[in-house]
Amino acid sequence: MSLNKMTVANRYARAMFELVDAQGQLDQTYEELTNLRQVFLDNPTLASLLSGVNLSLKEKESLLQVLKQDASQPVTNLIQMVFDYGRMDTLVAIINEFERRYDLKYKRVHADVVTAVQLDETRRNQLKANLAERLGANEVLLSEKVDPAIIGGVIVQTENQTMDGSIATQIEQVRRLLLN
Known part of the structure; x- marks a missing residue:
């Protein structure tokens, strides 16, 4: 059974939010994720390139390395997990949901x-x-x-x-x- 985009975004965002909140990294992670979202908004084809068949796995992995460069461990893990599960097209929605939770908290x-x-x-x-x-x-x-x-x-x-x-x-x- 395939989950819809919002269900996936909610689950990933909730897990990420709870993890970084418990580790005291909420503000730093929020900043990193909003910057990452801007990369995807500035490059609208990036998510489809990373989840599509136009690039080889090696090319996708080199793009992932650029995205993970200078990222904290939780953000690096999120990017890798979203990629591994073929959900790169959901990353912006995950970040949006994370921001919604951040906004509620503050x-x-x-x-x-x-x-x-x-x-x-x-x-x-x-x-x-x-x-x-x-x-x-x-x-x-x-x-x-x-x-x-x-x-x-x-x-x-x-x-x-x-x-x-x-x-x-x-x-x-x-x-x-x-x-x-």
């Missing part, structure tokens, strides 16, 4: 923010503080986008919540009320 929230104008440092910090308080987070990591079409205000989207305080939405709500 109460970190990722938020996509849309504003009509670029936020200055003061407003950005104020928004982070307000969101942290509202969401019960210790840290809020913002991904900002400017969209003049929202006229003003802010739209915030987290993993499971959307808060739309844009003027464009408020105008649309008033328009609907007037039409009904």
Whole structure:
């Protein structure tokens, strides 16, 4: 029976998280894994090359050595195990799941923010503080986008919540009320 990608990612990430947390290497491993994920995101064909038939085993192993270079033992073992089990196409999902667990432990929230104008440092910090308080987070990591079409205000989207305080939405709500 074949396991789906998310089940595999969850199992590997949980095992890795518990191991490095117990060894006191959680922050270091998180840093290494996010850097490794960036390598795969910057080279979208890498996972398929490592799991496909286009390269010889020797060529794949030389690529693996580059990936494992300067990596800690837990990360080296993870890369090797994922390769050995033919799951290189799942590595980014494993890292994403590891990050989700890391975020839960440290109460970190990722938020996509849309504003009509670029936020200055003061407003950005104020928004982070307000969101942290509202969401019960210790840290809020913002991904900002400017969209003049929202006229003003802010739209915030987290993993499971959307808060739309844009003027464009408020105008649309008033328009609907007037039409009904």
